[in-house]
Amino acid sequence: MLTRRRLVLTGALAAPALVTAATALPARADDAWFALRGPDGRTVANHRVPVELESEIIDLDNGFSIGSQSPDLTLTEIYDSNCGYCRRAAADVKAMAAADPDLRIRFINAPSLGLPSFQAARVEYAVKKVGGEDKARAFHDRSMAARGVFDGIRALDVARDIGLDADEVEKVADSQEVGDMLAQAVRLANAANLAATPSWLIAGVALIGWPGRGTIESAVRAVRECDKPVCDG
Numbered sequence: 001m002l003t004r005r006r007l008v009l010t011g012a013l014a015a016p017a018l019v020t021a022a023t024a025l026p027a028r029a030d031d032a033w034f035a036l037r038g039p040d041g042r043t044v045a046n047h048r049v050p051v052e053l054e055s056e057i058i059d060l061d062n063g064f065s066i067g068s069q070s071p072d073l074t075l076t077e078i079y080d081s082n083c084g085y086c087r088r089a090a091a092d093v094k095a096m097a098a099a100d101p102d103l104r105i106r107f108i109n110a111p112s113l114g115l116p117s118f119q120a121a122r123v124e125y126a127v128k129k130v131g132g133e134d135k136a137r138a139f140h141d142r143s144m145a146a147r148g149v150f151d152g153i154r155a156l157d158v159a160r161d162i163g164l165d166a167d168e169v170e171k172v173a174d175s176q177e178v179g180d181m182l183a184q185a186v187r188l189a190n191a192a193n194l195a196a197t198p199s200w201l202i203a204g205v206a207l208i209g210w211p212g213r214g215t216i217e218s219a220v221r222a223v224r225e226c227d228k229p230v231c232d233g
Contacts, residue, residue, distance in 0.1 A: 034230045036219060038211035044204060045208040046229065049192045054201050057188050062125040062181050063108045064136040067097035071104035073223060075216070076201040078189055081120035081143050081150045082113045083197040085210040090144035092213040096220075103220065107140060110189035111182065112197060119152030121182050126173035131164050138162045205229050 016204035036044045058076050065074075079086040097105045097116065109124055118214065120218040128136035142158045143150055152173070172178060189199075192206055194220065200207040202221045205217070219229035226232070 011159075012096055033205065034228060036211075036215065036230050038215050044187060044211045044215060047206055047208075049201060049206045051204045053188065053192050054204055057108055057185075057192065057201060058106055060108055060181070060185050060188070062121070062185060063106050064128060064129065064133045064140070065104050065106045066094065066137060067100070067104045068102050069104075072102045073202070074106055074114050075220060076106040076108060078108050078110050078194050078197060078199045080113045080197045080203070081109065081115050081124065081146075081155070082117045084162050084200045086139050087144045087146070089198060089210045089213075090141075094223060096213060096217060100153070100217075100220070103182060108185060108189075109182075110185040110197075112186065112189070114148050116151035118182065120155040121185075122173040122178050123152055123155035125178050125181060126169045126175075127159050127164060129178075130169050131162075135162055135164060174203065202229060203227055212229045 001011040033047050036046055038044050054076070057078070058074065063076075075096075077086075077089075093105060097103060109121045111121040122137065124139055124143065127139045139155075139158055139162060142162065143155070146154065156166045156170055156173075192199075192201070194206055194208070196208050199209055200219075202219060206229065207219065207229065222229050222231045
């Protein structure tokens with residue numbers, strides 16, 4: 001049986017990938033591709049992302065989805081288990097999916113806030129591999145409701161609480177396959193210049209930060225109308 005100490009150590013081996021993500025150039029509101037504004041009237045930082053790169057991120061195996069099974073549009077959230085704004089947004093994101101029968105929301109954990117986040121992301125992906133997407137969704141709900149630092153130890157406790165064998169989850173979390181997948185997620189997020197969490201991908205555009213439910217829903221409506229997050233006129 002692997003020990004929790006080993007999970008901590010193997011997380012440390014992947015720490016260089018976190019440095020890569022942290023050094024991505026931040027998107028600035030004054031460089032925004034579209035004049036998308038939040039409820040305070042300020043421009044929401046956004047930029048173009050190649051469709052091929054967006055597709056690679058959406059298809060990452062550590063992701064999971066909520067909402068429509070036959071969507072006309074997919075909104076992707078790139079998050080970190082220790083991101084305060086991700087936690088703040090979580091209830092609104094679920095409400096968006098519940099209110100829009102044609103929307104799918106895809107969640108991709110690309111840890112960028114240090115070793116505890118990488119450990120937690122390892123466990124989260126292991127939860128999906130062991131228990132499927134239903135367990136991954138349950139785990140995500142619990143992690144977004146957490147307070148304080150959410151690390152590998154707390155993540156394993158959540159895995160047990162949602163009915164999984166924590167020893168089995170830990171063994172999978174400690175595998176090279178899981179570490180490689182998360183490193184790939186970090187690399188792709190960095191390539192897309194997603195320098196803050198949460199970030200959102202929709203129709204080849206990245207929106208950076210959490211501008212509020214209303215702004216994200218406005219972007220969704222615009223994409224449906226004119227294939228971009230802000231329509232002209």
